[in-house]
Amino acid sequence: MRARDLAEPYPAIGLLDRLAVAVDLVVVRRLPALLVVDAEGQPVGVLRAEQLIAACLPRYVEKDPLLARVIDESHADRLCVSPVRPVSDCFPLGRTRPFSVTPDCTVVEVAELMARTGSPVVAVTEPADDGTSRLVGAVTATRLLERLRQAVRA
Numbered sequence: 001m002r003a004r005d006l007a008e009p010y011p012a013i014g015l016l017d018r019l020a021v022a023v024d025l026v027v028v029r030r031l032p033a034l035l036v037v038d039a040e041g042q043p044v045g046v047l048r049a050e051q052l053i054a055a056c057l058p059r060y061v062e063k064d065p066l067l068a069r070v071i072d073e074s075h076a077d078r079l080c081v082s083p084v085r086p087v088s089d090c091f092p093l094g095r096t097r098p099f100s101v102t103p104d105c106t107v108v109e110v111a112e113l114m115a116r117t118g119s120p121v122v123a124v125t126e127p128a129d130d131g132t133s134r135l136v137g138a139v140t141a142t143r144l145l146e147r148l149r150q151a152v153r154a
Helices: 019-029 049-056 059-063 065-070 107-117 141-153
Strands: 012-014 033-037 043-048 121-127 133-140
Touching: 012 019, 019 033, 019 049, 033 121, 033 133, 043 049, 043 121, 059 065, 107 121, 107 141, 133 141
Parallel strands: 012 033
Antiparallel strands: 033 043, 121 133
């Protein structure tokens, strides 16, 4: 089985979209992550739920985790994503991680990429005629495990 056989449509969000929109998508659809695309619709990364949680934290807590203990419960329950911060804030400049495979990649190659990057979703892309890549779909960890389970039972 190849990545093209496991790929399914998957939600994507733009780099310039607000983090609050990303949170809404993750919560409403109960997703572990979102694909992130640039202004041209080209996949550029994966935004994991943990990154969104980190975006909810005040910056001073990120710098000094001990300060998390001084926030009382009533204020802690109201932590939220700034309504104006863009998705791009979750991606450090110059630090990209592999997150995609070609349609011909094997299940083992997809599994290895997920294991190495810690990403619960991998984009499946194919080269387009104009030199960019076209998003075919995505393979989720759940879909991959489902396929691996079927193989064991066969």
